[in-house]
Amino acid sequence: MSTHERIYRRLLRLFPAAFRARYAEPMAQLFADQLRDAREAGAPAGSLRLWARTAGDLLTSALSQHLERDRTVAHSAATVPSFSARALGIAGVLAGLVLIVPAVIAIDDVWYPPRIMLFNALVIALAVGLHRRQAAASPRLASVASALVILANGWYLGMVMLGVGDVNLFGTAIGSVMLFSGLFLWGAAAAYGAASLAIGAFSRWGAVLLVIGSLVGITGLDRFGLTHGDFGAFFDTAAQVGIALHGVGWILLGAELALRASPRGEPTASA
Amino acid sequence: MDTIDTTTQPPAPSLARVPMYVLLAIGPGERHGYAIMAEVARMTDGAVRLGPGAVYTTIKRLLDDGLIEETDDRPDPDLDDQRRRYYRLTALGQAAASAHVRQLEAVVSAARPWVLRADA
Numbered sequence: 001m002s003t004h005e006r007i008y009r010r011l012l013r014l015f016p017a018a019f020r021a022r023y024a025e026p027m028a029q030l031f032a033d034q035l036r037d038a039r040e041a042g043a044p045a046g047s048l049r050l051w052a053r054t055a056g057d058l059l060t061s062a063l064s065q066h067l068e069r070d071r072t073v074a075h076s077a078a079t080v081p082s083f084s085a086r087a088l089g090i091a092g093v094l095a096g097l098v099l100i101v102p103a104v105i106a107i108d109d110v111w112y113p114p115r116i117m118l119f120n121a122l123v124i125a126l127a128v129g130l131h132r133r134q135a136a137a138s139p140r141l142a143s144v145a146s147a148l149v150i151l152a153n154g155w156y157l158g159m160v161m162l163g164v165g166d167v168n169l170f171g172t173a174i175g176s177v178m179l180f181s182g183l184f185l186w187g188a189a190a191a192y193g194a195a196s197l198a199i200g201a202f203s204r205w206g207a208v209l210l211v212i213g214s215l216v217g218i219t220g221l222d223r224f225g226l227t228h229g230d231f232g233a234f235f236d237t238a239a240q241v242g243i244a245l246h247g248v249g250w251i252l253l254g255a256e257l258a259l260r261a262s263p264r265g266e267p268t269a270s271a
Numbered sequence: 272m273d274t275i276d277t278t279t280q281p282p283a284p285s286l287a288r289v290p291m292y293v294l295l296a297i298g299p300g301e302r303h304g305y306a307i308m309a310e311v312a313r314m315t316d317g318a319v320r321l322g323p324g325a326v327y328t329t330i331k332r333l334l335d336d337g338l339i340e341e342t343d344d345r346p347d348p349d350l351d352d353q354r355r356r357y358y359r360l361t362a363l364g365q366a367a368a369s370a371h372v373r374q375l376e377a378v379v380s381a382a383r384p385w386v387l388r389a390d391a
Contacts, residue, residue: 019328019331022331023327023330023331025354026303026304026323026327026354026355026356027304027323027324027326027327028323029304029305029354029355030304030305030308030323030326030327031323033305034308034322034323053320053322054322054323056322057321057322057323057324057325058322058324060324060325061322061324061325061327061328062324064328065328065331
C-alpha cells in the first residue's frame, strides 16, 4: 500500500463510523484505482491534481454524511425509546443538573460529597445506557470509551464515599491521589465525548460540549493552583464555564437517549 | 432486462443530477464504484468527474431509496478484485432512469430545432 493510500485511509475517519464501516474499503479501493490511472496517464503532477480533487470530494461528502446522520437521528424521534433507555437517559439529565445546579443556587459545602457521589453514579448509569447504542456502530471504541468513563467515575465516587480525601502518595505537588482521580475523571469524559463524536450514534452537540467542557474544566483542579494564582479569577471563571459545559454535555446525551429511539439499522437499547 | 410494468410500480422519484448520473451509469448491467465513476466521466464527456466520496455517498442514498441494490454475483476472481461491490438497478430505479431519459428527450426535442438554427 502506497503512502497516498495510507493517508487516504486515515482521512476516511472524517466520515461517521457507520458510513465508514460500510464504505471505507470500496472507497479506498476506488482511490487506489484513480491513483493508478493518474500514474499511468503520466501527466505531470497527476497525483497532486488527484489530491486536489480528492480533498474537496472528501470534505463535501463527509460533511453531507454528518448532516444526513443528524437528519436520521432527528427523524428517529418519532419512535419511542425503550423504558430502560428512557430511565438511563433521565439519569444522564439528572447527572448534568446535579453538576451545574451550584452555578444557579447557592449550596452549602456540606452537600458536596453526596452531590458528587450522585453525579458519578448517574454518569455511570448513563454510560451503560449509551453504550448499547454506541456499540452497535463501533463495538471496540464504544467499549473502551465506556470502560474509561465508568472506571473514572467509579474511582472518584469510591474516594469521596470512603472519605479518602487528598492523600499524597509521594509527598510532592503532583503526588495527590485526588489529583490523579480528578485528571482521570475529566480526561475520561473528554475521551468519551471524542469517541462519541467518532462513533456518530448520537448527534454531535452533547459530545462536543463534553469534550470542550472537560478540557476547560480540568484547569479548575485545585492541585494545579491555577485558580489561586495571578490569573486566578480568569481560571476560576474558565473552570466554572467548563463544568457547566460538561454538565450540559451529559444532559444533551441523556436527553437524546431518553427521547429518541435508535436510528434505523441499530438495535434498540432494550434489545 | 425485465420489462417494467408501470401500472404496478410506484411513481418514479425525481432525482438530483449526480444520483441520476450514477443511476444511468449503472445502466442495464451490474457495475462497481470504479466502473460507475468511469462511465459517468464517459457519458458527460469528462465534464463530471466523481470522486470516491461522491460515488459512495450517492450509492448509499440510492440504496436507501431502493433505486439500486447490491448484488452478490461476482465475476471470475482472475478477472476482477473480489473486494469490489457490484450494484444494479431495481425496478424502481429502472423506472426513475426511464422517466428521466424521457424528460431529457422531450427537452432536447423541443430545443433542438432552434439550437441547431442558432448554431448554423
